[in-house]
Amino acid sequence: MKKTPLAILGTVVGLMAVVTSTTYAKESRLGLMVAAIPEIASSQAQSWRTPQLVRTIEAHSTAVDALSFxxxxxxxxxxxxxxxxxxxxxxLKTGREIDSLRVHQTSVADLAFSADGKILASVGEDGGVNLWRWNQKDYTGDYTRTFLGHRSNLLSLAITSDSKVLVTGGLDGIRVWDLRNQRPLYTLANFDHPTYSLALHPKAETLVSGLKNGTIKIWNLNTGQPLYVIRAHQGITSALAFTPNGRTLVSSGYDGKIKVWDTRTWQLKYTLAKHTGKIRAIAINPVNGTILASASRDGVRLWNLNTGQQIAWLTGHQDWVQSVAFSRDGRFLATGGFDRTINIWQANTTEVAFTQ
Incomplete structure (x- = not known):
């Protein structure tokens, strides 16, 4: 049988244990290694004031719900x-399709690579969590496992910066998984915590979750204990993202607003409110940490997080924009829409030569 780049190998069912401890432990119960955050040189910052549309890909027969480089x-x-x-x-160089595999029974809600680049994870509205071993030399992946502990739609995932722990969130709450040993760890929240978005602080100690009622909950991931609750949005908190240095959290909501929070105090710094509809997704440029992309029915808006000013408005889609993602080197932005296409945007700097 021909081996596709995403060859299926096996499936397991994850049984979860509920966290009941209320005692803080100095040693991480997850064995997390805190990763150092490199300083971002100012010379690496790239101008996104006049990005160039490099390519449009006719991608799916339905909306493009998730993107990841x-x-x-x-x-x-x-x-x-x-x-x-x-x-x-x-x-990326040609826009040519490499492979296609049906990995969920319904919508692929979110995708993410681990920081070390060895694991690709996806979650779907069928409640499944799929894992692949990613081969960085030939750009293929071996499908290794599906976790089936959730009982309802999954909508978001996040992976710790040391690539050891996966967190998944959906309408039935939040679950935590051990990526190294490919097993479930514990249930962080249940059906009383319908979760639409997740983000992990770069130091991998703090998890934030966005709820259906517009609140943001801050958790200590090592102890499984909630720390704070922020009343953030009117309606669903649709997306969350930390800046690379972890000092700022950005949230978006179905109220059409973007809110920027100081993570040292969890106080609101300012609100961005130019979108005319629900905000579906956000992404922060991982290199300079100052450029934010937000997606809604009126296109993609780019913001300077240092000033709170809009710097660009991208209107290349014919319908709602559902997903956004920056490449790790910060040079490219991908946007996916209800019009079934993906647009690839490039920062307007020196000419970028594609290599493969």
Missing amino acids: SPSGRVLLSGGSRSDAHLKLWW
């Missing part, structure tokens, strides 16, 4: 919605 940035992954629940791989 491979660690090298040479391959883009996309997840389709509802009936087109396929994971597709694309060469």
Whole structure:
């Protein structure tokens, strides 16, 4: 049998244990290693005031619900919605499709690579959590496992900076998984905590979750204990993202607002409110940490987080924009829409030569 780049190998069912401890432990119960955060040189910052549309890809037969760049940035992954629940791989250089595999029964809700680039994870509205071993040399992945502990739609995932722990969130709450040993760890929240978005602080000690009622909950991931609750949005908190240095959290909501928070005090710094509809997704440039992309029915807006000013408005889609992702080197932005296409944008700097 021909081996596809995403060859299926096996499935397991994860049984979860509920956290009941209320005692803080100095040693991490998850064995997390805190990763150092490199200083970002100012020379690395790239201008996104006049980004160039490099390519449009006719990607799926339905909306493009999820996007993620491979660690090298040479391959883009996309997840389709509802009936087109396929994971597709694309060469960034040419826009050519590398592979397509149906990985969920319905919508691929979120995708992410581990920081070390060895693991790719996806979650779907079918409640499944899929894992692949990613080969960074030939840009292929071996499907290793599906966790089936959730009982309802999954909507978001996050991976710790040491690549050891996966957190998944959905309508039935939040669960925590051991990536190294490929097993469930514990249930952080249940059906009383319908979770639409997740983000992990770069130091991997703090988890934030966005709820259906518009609040943001801050957790100590090592102890499994909640720390604070922020009343953030009117309606669903749709997306969350930390800046690379961890000092700022950005949230978006179905109220059309973006809110920027100081993570040292969890106080609101300012609100961005130019979108005319629900904000579906946000992404922060991982290199300079100052450029924010936000997606809604009126297109993609780019913001300078240092000033709170809008710097660009991208209107290349014909319908709602559902997903956004920056490449790890910060040079490219991918946007996916209800119009079934993916647009690839490039920062307007020196000419970028694609290599493969």
